[in-house]
Amino acid sequence: MSYLCQTSHDLNIILDSIGIDTAEKVFSSIPEGMRLHRKLDIPGPLDEESLRKSFACRPSGVVFAGGGIYRHHIPALVDAVASRQEFLTAYTPYQPEISQGTLQGIFEYQSMMAALTGMDISNASMYDGASALAEAALMATKLKGIRRIIITRATHPAYRAVLRTYLQNTHDIEVVEIPFDPVTGRTDLESLENEADADSALFVQQPNYFGIIEPMEKIAKIASKAGFWGITVTEAISMGIMKRPGSYHPDVVAGEAQSFGNPVCAGGPLLGFFCVNKNHVRRMPGRVVGMTRDHDGKESFCLTLSTREQHIRREKATSNICSNQGLCALRASLYLSAMGPEGLRYVASQCASGARYLMGSLHDKGIQRIFNAPVFHEFVVSMDEKKRLALQEKGIIPGIPIENHYPELKDAMLITVTEMNTKEDCRCLLENI
Amino acid sequence: MSAREYITRFPEIREPLLNTRSAKGKNTRVCPAPFDLTDLKDLDPAETMPDIPDLSEVETVRHFTRLSRLNYGIDHGMYPLGSCTMKYNPKISEIIAGASAAIHPADSNAMHTILRYCCLLQDCLLEICGMDACCLWPAAGAHGELTGMLLIKKAVTLSGREKNTVLIPDTAHGTNPASCAIAGFRTKSMPSGEHGYLTAAILKEHLDEDVAALMITNPNTLGIFESEIHEIAGLLHDNGSYLYMDGANLNAIMGIARPGDMGVDCLHVNLHKTFGTPHGGGGPGSGPVMVKGELEKFLPCPVIIKDNTERYTLSWDRPLSIGMVHSCLGNMGVLIKALTYIVSLGGEGLREASISACLNANYLKSRLIHHFDLPFNTPTLHEFVLSDLRQKDAGITTMDMAKTLMEFGFHPPTVYFPLVVSGAIMIEPTETESLDELNRFAHAMETIAEMSLNREQDLHESPRACPVSRVDEVWAARNLILTWDAYESNKGDVVSK
Numbered sequence: 054m055s056y057l058c059q060t061s062h063d064l065n066i067i068l069d070s071i072g073i074d075t076a077e078k079v080f081s082s083i084p085e086g087m088r089l090h091r092k093l094d095i096p097g098p099l100d101e102e103s104l105r106k107s108f109a110c111r112p113s114g115v116v117f118a119g120g121g122i123y124r125h126h127i128p129a130l131v132d133a134v135a136s137r138q139e140f141l142t143a144y145t146p147y148q149p150e151i152s153q154g155t156l157q158g159i160f161e162y163q164s165m166m167a168a169l170t171g172m173d174i175s176n177a178s179m180y181d182g183a184s185a186l187a188e189a190a191l192m193a194t195k196l197k198g199i200r201r202i203i204i205t206r207a208t209h210p211a212y213r214a215v216l217r218t219y220l221q222n223t224h225d226i227e228v229v230e231i232p233f234d235p236v237t238g239r240t241d242l243e244s245l246e247n248e249a250d251a252d253s254a255l256f257v258q259q260p261n262y263f264g265i266i267e268p269m270e271k272i273a274k275i276a277s278k279a280g281f282w283g284i285t286v287t288e289a290i291s292m293g294i295m296k297r298p299g300s301y302h303p304d305v306v307a308g309e310a311q312s313f314g315n316p317v318c319a320g321g322p323l324l325g326f327f328c329v330n331k332n333h334v335r336r337m338p339g340r341v342v343g344m345t346r347d348h349d350g351k352e353s354f355c356l357t358l359s360t361r362e363q364h365i366r367r368e369k370a371t372s373n374i375c376s377n378q379g380l381c382a383l384r385a386s387l388y389l390s391a392m393g394p395e396g397l398r399y400v401a402s403q404c405a406s407g408a409r410y411l412m413g414s415l416h417d418k419g420i421q422r423i424f425n426a427p428v429f430h431e432f433v434v435s436m437d438e439k440k441r442l443a444l445q446e447k448g449i450i451p452g453i454p455i456e457n458h459y460p461e462l463k464d465a466m467l468i469t470v471t472e473m474n475t476k477e478d479c480r481c482l483l484e485n486i
Numbered sequence: 487m488s489a490r491e492y493i494t495r496f497p498e499i500r501e502p503l504l505n506t507r508s509a510k511g512k513n514t515r516v517c518p519a520p521f522d523l524t525d526l527k528d529l530d531p532a533e534t535m536p537d538i539p540d541l542s543e544v545e546t547v548r549h550f551t552r553l554s555r556l557n558y559g560i561d562h563g564m565y566p567l568g569s570c571t572m573k574y575n576p577k578i579s580e581i582i583a584g585a586s587a588a589i590h591p592a593d594s595n596a597m598h599t600i601l602r603y604c605c606l607l608q609d610c611l612l613e614i615c616g617m618d619a620c621c622l623w624p625a626a627g628a629h630g631e632l633t634g635m636l637l638i639k640k641a642v643t644l645s646g647r648e649k650n651t652v653l654i655p656d657t658a659h660g661t662n663p664a665s666c667a668i669a670g671f672r673t674k675s676m677p678s679g680e681h682g683y684l685t686a687a688i689l690k691e692h693l694d695e696d697v698a699a700l701m702i703t704n705p706n707t708l709g710i711f712e713s714e715i716h717e718i719a720g721l722l723h724d725n726g727s728y729l730y731m732d733g734a735n736l737n738a739i740m741g742i743a744r745p746g747d748m749g750v751d752c753l754h755v756n757l758h759k760t761f762g763t764p765h766g767g768g769g770p771g772s773g774p775v776m777v778k779g780e781l782e783k784f785l786p787c788p789v790i791i792k793d794n795t796e797r798y799t800l801s802w803d804r805p806l807s808i809g810m811v812h813s814c815l816g817n818m819g820v821l822i823k824a825l826t827y828i829v830s831l832g833g834e835g836l837r838e839a840s841i842s843a844c845l846n847a848n849y850l851k852s853r854l855i856h857h858f859d860l861p862f863n864t865p866t867l868h869e870f871v872l873s874d875l876r877q878k879d880a881g882i883t884t885m886d887m888a889k890t891l892m893e894f895g896f897h898p899p900t901v902y903f904p905l906v907v908s909g910a911i912m913i914e915p916t917e918t919e920s921l922d923e924l925n926r927f928a929h930a931m932e933t934i935a936e937m938s939l940n941r942e943q944d945l946h947e948s949p950r951a952c953p954v955s956r957v958d959e960v961w962a963a964r965n966l967i968l969t970w971d972a973y974e975s976n977k978g979d980v981v982s983k
Contacts, residue, residue: 054830056574056762056918057842063921067849079844082711082865083743093741095610097832101578104830108582108822110589110599118592121813126518130543134550142559142575144567144897145768149957150949151892154557155767158550161504164969168537174968177768180625183813191668211813218786218809222639222670266529296532309813318583319600320591320814321625322770334966340768344973345962348947348955351500357962363628363664364903368673373664375628380766383550390504390546393513394535400517405529407521427528445594453592457802475520 054098114448115478117411119431119469120262120455121182121209121287122320123312125400126472128391131314135384145340145376149355150347155379156354159342162386169292169389170306171299172328177340177356178377179325182309183215186256186285188327188338188372189307190216193254193281194226195336195371201253202226203279205240207233207261209287210458229253235461238265238424238433246275254281258308259298260291262455263424263467264408264431273301281305289313289326290471291429293401305329314388315381324381335361338372400472404430407470411479418483423465431469433462440486441466447485500953501552505970508539515543556953557767558897564923566850568869568900568912569659569707571737571759573843576830579763579823586822591814600818601790601798607825608774608790614828614836615733615753616746617776621785623816627734628661630754630773635669635699636808637752637777637784638728642698644806647726649698655684657707657904662732671698678906682708682862686717693725703732704748705739707904707912709847709866719749728752728781736760737916738844738868741837745776752777761824772820786811842917843868846924850915853928857935861907868916874909882938882945884909889956890937890948894930 059067064076073079080088099107116124135141139154146152146159159177166175179185190202202220204213213230220226229248232241240257249255255276259267269284276282284298286308292298298306310324311317329337335358343357363370392400408430412422415434423433436451444451452468459465470479541549558565565572589596608620624630635652642649652671654662655678663673676692679685683706700722704712712718719729731745733755740760745753757763758771765771777785787807788800800815831839844867851860851870859875874884888898888911900912915924937945949955967973 054576054578055835055838056576057838058918058920059842059845064845066921067845070852071845071848072852076841076845079841079848080711080742080867082713082867083739084713084716087716087743087748089616089742089744089747093833093836094613095828095833095836096606097829098835099830099832101830104578104582104826107829108585108603108826110586110596112589113593113595116590116593118590120592122591124588124590128515128543130547134547134554136580137551137554138559138561139554139557140559140767141580141764142561143557143767144565144570144572144765148558148888148892148898149959150889150952150954151558151897152556152767153953154553154555157501157503157553157556158767160968161970164503164505164971165538167969167971180629180770180817181813183810184625184629209813211810214787214810215812218636218811219668221636221808222668224670293536294526294531295529316587317590318587319589319597319818320816321812322817322819323813334968341968343962343965344967345958345965347957351954353954353957355957355959355962357959357966357968360963362660364660366664367660368663368667370660370664370667373628373632373661373668374626375659375661376626376765376769376771378625378766378770379768380764381770383767386504387546387550389538390541390549391543392515392517392538393540394538395540396513396515396517397536397538399519402523402526403517403519403521405526406524409524410521429529448595450590450593450595472518472520 054100113450115481116450117452117468117470117474117482118450120453120467121309122317123288124317124471124473125290125312127314127316130391131384131387134387135380140380140383146356149353153354156342158383158386160344160354162382163342165386165389166326166328170328171297172306173331174334175326175328176337177342178382179327179339180378181323181325182287183212185307185325185327186212187216187219189283189305190254191219192336192338194223196281198252199254199280200226202228203248203253203255204230205257205261206230207240207263208256208258208285209262212285237426238263239426240267242271242275249275249279251280253279255279256283256285258285258287260288260429263433264428265424265426266429269301283307288429290401290404293397304333310385313385315384322378322381324378324385336371339374340377403472404470407474408432411470414479414483418486423462430471431467433465433467435464436466437464444485449482449485451482501549503970504549505539507541507545510540512542513540563895564915564919564927565897566899566913566915566927567897568914569734570900571914571916573762573916574918575762575764576827579826582826583819583822598798603822603825604790605792605798607821610828611755611774612776614740615776616744618778619782619785620774620776622774622821623786623812624754624773624775625812625817626769626771627754627756627773628665629811630775631661631665631732632668633775633786633811634730634752634754635665635671637781638699638730639669639671640784640808641781649696651696651698653692653697653700655702656906658701658703659732659734662701681864682710683712683864684714684718686714686721689718689721693721697725697727699728699730701730701732703734705735705867708862708871709869710862710864711867715748734759735868738840740840741833742840746778752781757820757824761827763820763823770817770820772817772824784808839917846915846917846919850913850924850928854931857932869912869914871907872911873907877938880938880942882942884911886945886948887934890934890945891930892949892952896927896930
């Protein structure tokens with residue numbers, strides 16, 4: 054394929070106007086010794102049919118995997134509208150007069166995320182949940198007096214890893230992990246109580262990585278002693294049924310909203326969200342859209358608070374982030390609008406009911422949960438590698454092995470049920486174990 | 487040709503906010519219901535329903551379709567944003583990436599194929615850039631920069647060298663110093679030479695023991711090739727420092743010259759620029775990082791391993807790695823689109839794309855220098871920077887001209903960047919524009935230059951034929967209406983007069 058469009062006649066006009074006689078001379082400013090004097094060794098060119106044949110890929114038939122990335126029903130309208138070139142091929146809306154579509158779409162995304170989290174303000178989105186949490190921690194370290202980041206060990210392992218990556222050169226900041234109760238799977242409140250003080254910023258995931266519902270009332274009480282605290286949500290669908298994170302009055306709610314209309318897509322693109330209470334708006338990383346008026350007094354939208362950002366503040370910016378996940382955020386707006394309040398609540402209820410159904414069936418078959426506290430739609434069981442691989446051979450992905458992240462949980466596997474699973478999927482899993 | 491002839495692209499409509507059409511019971515969607523609902527009291531459910539709009543399907547579709555018509559995309563027309571490389575986004579890439587949409591990253595059966603694509607993409611990028619090893623996971627250019635600077639920080643720290651400064655030329659993107667700051671570096675800005683590129687002599691003045699790296703963009707944001715880069719790399723290496731390259735402008739040199747051959751130790755590339763993946767109104771992008779030699783051992787986890795049975799797996803067993811940079815792997819959908827683009831063009835196709843990108847830019851430059859000031863007369867590649875110096879006397883600014891371009895049906899160029907040029911107008915047409923479209927753009931610019939002589943008021947008041955007229959960005963920052971709840975409580979203030 055080629056997307057070039059100059060005929061040889063056009064090329065002559067172009068060369069004439071530039072004042073060179075061969076196309077190669079356009080590179081005269083590159084010293085000869087630095088030029089590549091051979092052809093690139095790259096496959097292709099391929100036509101469209103060959104491309105389709107070369108890149109065919111099929112998912113396994115039965116999948117009970119989640120762990121921060123979730124398979125959910127995506128209404129057909131999401132793809133239909135989000136694939137419109139006006140959204141898909143537009144740049145960042147730096148020129149508001151011809152970007153009102155993107156801008157209003159993001160404003161609506163911000164409005165819905167603020168409403169769902171119960172926070173005052175949402176930014177225009179982040180790369181993913183892990184970087185959203187890491188940026189929240191970075192934001193906390195810039196507050197006066199914060200010397201420690203406290204994070205629950207039941208927080209998604211990749212999120213904790215990314216947080217450490219982001220903070221590895223912030224030497225005056227210590228990262229502390231709070232253990233979980235081996236029986237319930239909940240965060241150990243006593244340890245939390247011992248660690249939380251005014252010098253610390255505290256982060257809790259709800260529901261936690263094991264799918265367990267954390268006792269937020271009690272945690273919020275402890276967290277009120279911390280200098281700053283935040284809630285991480287890796288499964289945004291949970292906000293369709295559970296109490297809004299903002300009702301516990303954290304400083305920040307940050308996490309992953311891929312579940313809102315974005316496919317799992319082999320792990321990305323994802324959709325990090327970042328919501329704060331209004332005290333923190335000027336410290337918030339990332340882009341944000343505000344309403345304003347045009348020259349004629351008409352309501353309109355533009356990017357705002359850019360004085361926090363890298364292109365103005367350079368090394369003093371609140372973050373280095375430049376792009377957001379614009380199209381993923383638009384898909385979230387489309388998804389929420391398509392589902393509506395009843396639909397979102399219903400999907401959340403289906404997920405939770407499905408998990409309880411499979412949990413019960415596994416129990417009847419003698420496969421026990423490792424933890425006993427209530428869950429949203431994920432739970433941990435014990436399944437050895439041999440069994441898991443045997444299922445995989447049959448096209449059944451029973452869950453995600455997590456022992457590598459939690460060595461004390463031998464053969465532990467995280468099972469996730471969503472509305473994309475069926476009773477038939479469950480039967481298939483049970484019969485083949 | 488008058489402006490009116492170009493006005494074909496935007497309807498004169500406003501679209502009310504989504505929530506204003508909401509009414510309880512409008513949404514009648516039937517959701518998947520595979521399970522019988524059970525008692526969920528143990529979840530301690532919220533007493534109220536989620537606070538999002540209740541709309542019919544057709545209202546949702548119409549709302550967002552109307553919004554889309556207020557936007558400008560590449561399929562509308564030319565998008566000459568300098569350093570952003572807004573080239574055509576091939577439709578086939580969407581279809582190919584779509585085929586992987588339903589694959590969960592824990593689905594090892596299917597991920598084997600996906601990781602094979604990743605390896606192929608890594609190999610292609612390494613060949614194009616002349617580097618040794620690659621990490622595909624950073625989710626955007628700035629994320630790639632941060633990753634790269636963390637690698638360099640780790641390398642200097644582990645070698646026991648106390649090096650805390652990164653030098654950055656004054657033509658650099660703002661993300662460069664911001665990324666350095668998070669990686670724990672101090673930054674020091676350096677002037678570009680009088681010809682618009684960094685010279686070895688200038689570097690020598692700034693180079694000292696504390697310098698861990700230089701971050702350079704090549705070609706730089708003036709579109710000028712850093713012709714002393716090889717010597718610059720030598721000076722840095724002799725000083726125990728690294729050369730980092732921001733690959734934002736790689737589109738100028740594919741198959742022509744390779745960063746690795748210039749002495750670059752580490753670089754990131756922007757797949758959404760060079761390899762034609764859509765920008766989506768601000769993302770998702772993708773910013774893979776490539777390194778030479780000893781930096782490889784610090785690359786982020788996980789790495790893709792190919793065993794001797796041709797099976798592809800992921801490994802976290804990297805004791806010196808800087809750690810993970812992403813929740814999962816990376817923006818896989820974007821990676822697959824970029825790979826589709828690369829193999830659909832092939833090696834020669836990529837080279838031809840770069841040649842054409844540079845020719846198109848130089849063609850526009852050869853026409854526009856008759857009407858606009860050209861601050862640097864050094865040869866340029868895929869983009870060039872003009873200024874508003876010749877229009878300034880008439881009181882016309884770069885902003886006026888940019889906004890007027892919209893009247894002619896074009897997205898404006900990048901403006902007021904790079905910072906070294908006052909009133910900068912940075913133009914990058916890319917290779918996918920026809921001579922006809924280039925001529926239409928040149929004509930629009932020439933008309934604007936003429937208007938600056940006798941129709942100043944029209945320029946100040948532009949745009950008049952877009953969905954909204956010039957937007958008051960100061961008002962937005964002062965009033966901070968960031969949600970529709972805030973709008974409800976401020977309504978009277980938004981609509982003035």
